[in-house]
Amino acid sequence: MTLHVDIPEETFSSILAKAFRNTAFVTGFVITLLILAMAVVSYIWTPYDVTKLVIADKTQGPSLAHWFGTDHFGRDILSMIMVGARNSIAVALVAVGIGMGVGVPLGAFAAARSGLVDEALMRINDLVFAFPALLSAIMITAIFGPGAVNAILAIGIFNIPVFARVARAGAMAIWPREFILAARAAGKSSTQISIEHVLPNIATLLLVQGTIQFALGILAEAGLSYLGLGAQPPMPSWGRMLFDAQTRMVVAPWMAIFPGMAIVITVLGLNLLGDGIADILDPKSRRQR
Amino acid sequence: MSLLEIENLSLAIGDTPILKGIELSVAPGEVLGLVGESGSGKSMTALTLMQLLPHAARATGRVAFDGIDILAATEDQMCALRGYDIGMVFQEPMTALNPVKTIGEQVAEGIRWHTKATRAAAEERARQMLDRVGLPQAKFPLSRYPHELSGGQRQRVVIAIACALKPKLLIADEPTTALDVVLQAQILDLLRDLVAESRMGLLLISHDLAVVTEMADRITILRRGEVMEAGDTVRTLSEQLHPYTRQLAQASMHVPARAKVHAVGSAKPLLEVEGVTRDYPGRRTSLFQRAPAIRAVDDVSLSMAPGQSVALVGRSGCGKSTLARMILALDRPSSGTIRFRGETITGKSEAELKPARRDMQVVFQDPYGSFDPRQKVERLVAEPLHLLEKKPTRADCREMVAHALHEVGLDPRDMDKYPHEFSGGQRQRLSIARAIITRPKLVVADEPVSALDVSIRAQILDLFAELNQKLGIAYLFITHDLTVARAITDEVLVMHDGKIVERGKTNEVLDHPQSEAAKALVNAAPDLHRAIARKIQEQG
Numbered sequence: 001m002t003l004h005v006d007i008p009e010e011t012f013s014s015i016l017a018k019a020f021r022n023t024a025f026v027t028g029f030v031i032t033l034l035i036l037a038m039a040v041v042s043y044i045w046t047p048y049d050v051t052k053l054v055i056a057d058k059t060q061g062p063s064l065a066h067w068f069g070t071d072h073f074g075r076d077i078l079s080m081i082m083v084g085a086r087n088s089i090a091v092a093l094v095a096v097g098i099g100m101g102v103g104v105p106l107g108a109f110a111a112a113r114s115g116l117v118d119e120a121l122m123r124i125n126d127l128v129f130a131f132p133a134l135l136s137a138i139m140i141t142a143i144f145g146p147g148a149v150n151a152i153l154a155i156g157i158f159n160i161p162v163f164a165r166v167a168r169a170g171a172m173a174i175w176p177r178e179f180i181l182a183a184r185a186a187g188k189s190s191t192q193i194s195i196e197h198v199l200p201n202i203a204t205l206l207l208v209q210g211t212i213q214f215a216l217g218i219l220a221e222a223g224l225s226y227l228g229l230g231a232q233p234p235m236p237s238w239g240r241m242l243f244d245a246q247t248r249m250v251v252a253p254w255m256a257i258f259p260g261m262a263i264v265i266t267v268l269g270l271n272l273l274g275d276g277i278a279d280i281l282d283p284k285s286r287r288q289r
Numbered sequence: 290m291s292l293l294e295i296e297n298l299s300l301a302i303g304d305t306p307i308l309k310g311i312e313l314s315v316a317p318g319e320v321l322g323l324v325g326e327s328g329s330g331k332s333m334t335a336l337t338l339m340q341l342l343p344h345a346a347r348a349t350g351r352v353a354f355d356g357i358d359i360l361a362a363t364e365d366q367m368c369a370l371r372g373y374d375i376g377m378v379f380q381e382p383m384t385a386l387n388p389v390k391t392i393g394e395q396v397a398e399g400i401r402w403h404t405k406a407t408r409a410a411a412e413e414r415a416r417q418m419l420d421r422v423g424l425p426q427a428k429f430p431l432s433r434y435p436h437e438l439s440g441g442q443r444q445r446v447v448i449a450i451a452c453a454l455k456p457k458l459l460i461a462d463e464p465t466t467a468l469d470v471v472l473q474a475q476i477l478d479l480l481r482d483l484v485a486e487s488r489m490g491l492l493l494i495s496h497d498l499a500v501v502t503e504m505a506d507r508i509t510i511l512r513r514g515e516v517m518e519a520g521d522t523v524r525t526l527s528e529q530l531h532p533y534t535r536q537l538a539q540a541s542m543h544v545p546a547r548a549k550v551h552a553v554g555s556a557k558p559l560l561e562v563e564g565v566t567r568d569y570p571g572r573r574t575s576l577f578q579r580a581p582a583i584r585a586v587d588d589v590s591l592s593m594a595p596g597q598s599v600a601l602v603g604r605s606g607c608g609k610s611t612l613a614r615m616i617l618a619l620d621r622p623s624s625g626t627i628r629f630r631g632e633t634i635t636g637k638s639e640a641e642l643k644p645a646r647r648d649m650q651v652v653f654q655d656p657y658g659s660f661d662p663r664q665k666v667e668r669l670v671a672e673p674l675h676l677l678e679k680k681p682t683r684a685d686c687r688e689m690v691a692h693a694l695h696e697v698g699l700d701p702r703d704m705d706k707y708p709h710e711f712s713g714g715q716r717q718r719l720s721i722a723r724a725i726i727t728r729p730k731l732v733v734a735d736e737p738v739s740a741l742d743v744s745i746r747a748q749i750l751d752l753f754a755e756l757n758q759k760l761g762i763a764y765l766f767i768t769h770d771l772t773v774a775r776a777i778t779d780e781v782l783v784m785h786d787g788k789i790v791e792r793g794k795t796n797e798v799l800d801h802p803q804s805e806a807a808k809a810l811v812n813a814a815p816d817l818h819r820a821i822a823r824k825i826q827e828q829g
Binding site (some may be wrong): 177178179181182183184185186187188189196197200201 | 675
């Protein structure tokens with residue numbers, strides 16, 4: 001007899017209780033929340049106006065007036081990081097949205113149809129995947145011109161194959177299950193089955209992948225704007241701030257340190273969040289303990 | 290002097306008591322049957338002997354194996370015992386082997402670890418052991434991988450691993466439950482021979498009284514962690530002094546009361562299958578070549594009248610499930626036609642199939658796998674309702690679900706629960722509720738009771754019989770278990786290698802089988818009456 005220690009299916013409150021015992025999740029969650037809060041607050045209030053150049057205050061080190069110092073135009077770095085967070089998060093979020101919105105249906109469709117359709121879709125997928133994402137993003141922005149919207153598109157397109165693969169792999173594991181067969185015997189079409197039975201069962205997988213792609217999106221956005229292909233001045237962005245800091249590293253290291261830290265902490269927070277979610281929802285880690 | 294002695298063993302996981310004062314003993318060369326339904330603590334007893342319990346478990350009492358106090362033994366001592374003095378055979382041969390290691394490596398692994406033998410010497414012994422369990426060198430070299438073997442062959446490998454070092458005690462936890470009856474008989478024979486050869490003690494854990502009766506010298510019956518009755522097998526089962534023993538014995542021979550079937554033969558056939566064949570393309574051997582196609586179902590014809598109950602029996606892999614899928618239009622035949630209510634259903638599109646699907650539903654084997662864990666019962670049971678021409682309103686839906694739940698003996702209030710809140714038997718009732726909600730004419734049931742305990746099985750069989758009477762549903766029962774076939778079907782079809790080799794009235798075929806395949810099935814089927822009679826004869 002196998003051990004039918006039935007794993008109690010989770011209720012929402014039991015998941016929540018477990019989530020708050022998971023250090024990775026709590027740390028990641030708090031960091032992400034802080035970054036989000038910072039971005040939201042920047043709409044209403046920033047310590048200084050980021051579009052106003054105050055040449056008298058240029059390249060000042062951290063002080064009580066300017067906590068993170070000022071840049072070569074005398075703009076307050078803290079304010080710029082706050083506004084930049086907005087941009088980073090928006091770009092990454094929409095890019096993940098595009099990737100999920102297109103990739104997940106594609107992957108689910110490929111899994112549902114299997115055979116030739118599946119093969120063709122996945123090979124196209126491989127083709128897109130074969131280009132280094134950042135390189136292709138540069139290509140797209142080079143063609144359509146730099147700017148936040150094109151950066152979103154570029155990063156979004158390269159999220160598609162990632163989600164398509166994850167969704168397909170997850171769906172393939174669900175399709176042979178008996179409850180799918182039962183649904184087919186009940187005459188449901190494969191689209192209906194995909195929506196009603198397959199997607200809810202792979203949602204956690206997608207959620208975890210989503211947080212990881214979100215972190216990668218923030219990195220990619222920073223990379224693109226570092227190359228001058230992302231958000232355009234005067235809109236501050238973390239990548240561009242790093243670029244500006246580059247030539248002044250020796251005289252004004254704070255110009256590089258703080259935006260760099262912002263990127264590192266955000267990505268770290270999101271990765272911890274993703275790990276935490278994966279841990280909490282993974283039935284295998286559930287059984288141990 | 291017994292090999293294994295368990296005295297007053299109690300076990301709790303967290304605050305939940307699992308075992309309460311278990312007493313049992315096994316002498317060298319003796320077979321002890323440990324019988325009980327799921328949740329009775331059989332497996333936990335075995336895991337206690339191996340000290341493989343979950344971390345939260347606390348055991349008290351005395352477990353002595355060959356003079357060693359198991360409960361006080363250190364992990365190092367246990368490691369030396371496990372696999373050397375105590376071998377274990379698990380239920381599921383599909384998951385008990387490591388898929389990325391060859392069978393040779395897996396048998397030799399324990400030998401090398403325990404005896405520090407060289408690789409060559411260990412492989413030599415592994416070879417002998419595999420020969421012994423019936424996997425000869427010519428067909429099964431050490432370099433085979435588990436996926437290249439069938440279920441029965443894998444179970445032989447598992448037994449070879451467990452017995453490779455001639456353990457003093459072998460624990461077999463439902464060793465044949467996942468196998469069909471013919472394989473079951475072979476594996477039981479093998480175990481019996483191994484016990485006789487090396488005077489090994491065997492602790493045979495099973496829910497199947499007939500199997501245990503054939504094998505065991507003494508039995509111990511467990512229920513909810515307590516020993517109900519223990520003693521000599523024949524005496525215990527022929528006298529049936531304890532009420533629970535009687536209950537178990539009756540449940541395992543249960544035949545639902547069925548009035549004779551409605552007039553059959555006059556009406557138009559409900560289902561006609563004509564010359565249906567299904568080929569699966571062979572494995573690709575190179576880019577341009579494929580191995581020859583595998584014929585899963587070979588020119589099968591059958592017909593069923595409305596309200597008739599037919600069994601399709603055969604060993605695993607004989608093509609019965611494939612045939613069922615084609616009848617349900619979940620798979621397309623390579624050739625042949627299937628007519629349902631006089632209409633051809635082969636080659637039709639999903640939309641055209643809707644009316645047919647309404648009258649044709651399915652119950653699957655696994656009560657755990659056949660429900661989407663993320664939906665509530667209301668939606669799950671209502672799933673086939675969208676086949677109705679007029680979409681019922683939400684309130685109508687709930688009404689119908691409530692009615693269906695009531696019909697299968699569940700509380701209509703259960704519809705707001707999730708499937709995991711139900712036991713295996715209850716889930717199978719849900720499965721049946723889902724199947725009858727559209728008032729179908731035909732229900733195809735693929736091994737519907739083989740995953741259930743005997744007492745639950747008896748209840749579900751009763752339910753099937755009752756619904757057959759009340760609603761006039763025809764059943765196609767797919768099973769390898771002849772007691773199920775005998776219990777609720779009028780006619781039986783015996784399938785072998787994709788062909789139907791014998792058909793006729795259930796009793797006639799099962800009492801006087803003509804074909805080789807049917808004879809093999811009948812002879813291998815464990816039967817409590819026969820087993821007890823044989824034992825009594827043996828003992829004189």
